[in-house]
Amino acid sequence: MKIQKKAFKRVLGVLALWGVLHIGIIIIDGLWDTSQKADVAIVLGSKVNENGELSERLRARVMAGLSAYKEGQVSRLLVSGGLGKEGHNEALVMKQFLMEEGVPEQHILTDSAGNTTALTAQNSQTIMQDKGLSSAIIVSHYFHVTRAKLACRQSGIKLVGSRHAKMPPQWRELYSIPREVLAYYVYLIRGMK
Numbered sequence: 001m002k003i004q005k006k007a008f009k010r011v012l013g014v015l016a017l018w019g020v021l022h023i024g025i026i027i028i029d030g031l032w033d034t035s036q037k038a039d040v041a042i043v044l045g046s047k048v049n050e051n052g053e054l055s056e057r058l059r060a061r062v063m064a065g066l067s068a069y070k071e072g073q074v075s076r077l078l079v080s081g082g083l084g085k086e087g088h089n090e091a092l093v094m095k096q097f098l099m100e101e102g103v104p105e106q107h108i109l110t111d112s113a114g115n116t117t118a119l120t121a122q123n124s125q126t127i128m129q130d131k132g133l134s135s136a137i138i139v140s141h142y143f144h145v146t147r148a149k150l151a152c153r154q155s156g157i158k159l160v161g162s163r164h165a166k167m168p169p170q171w172r173e174l175y176s177i178p179r180e181v182l183a184y185y186v187y188l189i190r191g192m193k
Contacts, residue, residue, distance in 0.1 A: 026146045034137065037073055044061060045079070054094070073137065080111035092110065
């Protein structure tokens with residue numbers, strides 16, 4: 001019985017150490033913005049407020065994509081998000097915001113069926129192929145970037161990097177970061193099938 005307890009404790013210790021290391025990797029990868037040029041920035045959706053305005057989190061993501069566009073890193077923006085429980089289509093609200101910020105409509109691609117990270121990656125690959133676009137950067141919150149990159153690679157998108165939404169730290173990150181560790185392995189295992 002003592003041997004089993006010791007073995008169990010060692011396994012738990014290894015898993016805990018692996019989890020801490022993976023959290024470190026997620027944070028570093030997510031905060032490491034790249035400057036390589038790409039055809040398009042894929043901006044992942046988030047909540048739209050009930051009044052139809054971008055939530056603080058979604059605005060931060062859209063602004064990160066807009067910065068990549070204005071700096072000439074990308075020539076197009078692909079906004080992805082579905083119909084939220086608030087009754088607004090995230091992709092269309094993001095598109096409207098970008099147009100109000102001066103981005104020509106023809107430079108904005110929309111995916112209104114990107115309800116999950118995996119669906120966004122799959123839909124983006126199809127849209128990019130249809131438009132003759134071959135490379136992308138992913139735009140999301142830093143803790144989400146690593147899993148979003150994995151989903152894009154699994155969908156056949158050539159990624160050259162990422163940008164993260166710039167926001168002050170929030171308490172919800174204490175939940176979001178460990179959740180991303182687990183979600184990463186779910187995506188990894190699903191992609192192996």
